[in-house]
Amino acid sequence: MMPDLTDRQRRILGRLVAEYIEQGEPVSSSWLAEHSALGVSSATVRNILARLEEFGLVRQPHTSAGRVPTDSGYRLYVDWLLESRKRARPAPGVEARLRRHGTVNDLLENASQELSRTSHHVGFALAPAAPSARLRHVDFAALDGHRVLVIVVATGGVVAHRVIDTDDRPDADALAAAANYINREFAGLTLHEARNAILEHMRQERMLYDALMARALRLAQAGLDDLVPEETLHVQGAGYLVEELLGDSTEREHTLETLRALLHMIEEKHRLIDLLARCLDTPGLTIVIGSEHASPDLRAFSLVASTFSEGAQTGTVGVIGPTRMRYQRAISAVDSMSQALTKALEGQ
DSSP states (O other), X not given: OOOOOOHHHHHHHHHHHHHXXXXXXXXXXXXXXXXXXXXXXXXXXXXXXXXXXXXXXXXXXXXTSOBEEOHHHHHHHHHHHHHXXXXXXXXXXXXXXXXXXXXXXXXXXXXXXXHHHHHSSEEEEXXXXXXXOBEEEEEEEEOSTTEEEEEEEEGGGEEEEEEEEOSSOOOHHHHHHHHHHHHHHHTTSBHHHHHHHHHHXXXXXXGGGSHHHHHHHHHHHHHXXXXXXXXXXXXXXXXHHHHHHHTOTXXXXXXHHHHHHHHHHHHSHHHHHHHHHHHOOSSSEEEEEGGGSSSGGGTTEEEEEXXXXXXXXXXXXXXXXXXXXXXXXXXXXXXXXXXXXXXXXXXX
8 A cells, every 4th residue: 555645745756757767877865956946955955765675665776875765665656647748639740650551560560660669668459459350169080090180160261280299099989979079068169269168168177077178178278279369469669668768877787687578578479469368358558557556577677558449359569777767758659659550440
């Protein structure tokens, strides 16, 4: 629970955070006394900073240095920004620039580039998986040896087949019974829903004591894996992140390890998609700061994201940067971009 600050404490904290974001250097009590417009002495500011440190809102990286905000300090600052902000409007020309190319993928690629350029952070656009066809039925057919042919038939003329190696040599009657079980339980679901439901059934160990159901689930899951559409992630601006982190004197000792972790995630986009999906399951604007991330891999960073609509589907745009990011600029850019994307996609 955040502490209830006095007006002086709020103003000192807000000025400290804003200055640290701008300069990247610890902020001294003498500087705050001179620039806070409170008309108080350095001694009074030192007392206020000591209290803010007790609250866990600022810290002193070195004994003789000034203070820097903690993640909790950033959180209060961002909450104050959100309380006072007006809803951003799409910047002039953004929608037109997004439409330079015709496809949805091109549009989202342009969105990630525009966000990176505007915010000077890593910009991303996470497109929703395309609407999935619905499962009509599956068939299993025994081949030579221990191989089984899995045939998946879905709405929209989708037909796929895959050969699966099995541990035993199943007979035709057992495979027919397995297919009947899958069709009875999962026909009519989208391919995505069917695969997720099958995986959930496989996690319930009590069901796996039934050999027929266990085999049916394994075969159906293998047959569906290649058919289910996945989210697409567009990422731009890793160079901005390098510049920001190398320019932060208080965090330089962690820079290489921090950069390595995020750059690896950007290269392995499926890992970044998984991490983003954990914190972006609510509509509207989302801000996650440093240690608020569930994953240790992202705790050196802050995330500002907002959802956009693509028909009945929802995607996400946002920026990832160091915790010392210019939050006001990032929030405005992301909010504006989500609105521009929704409008641009309505015309697709």
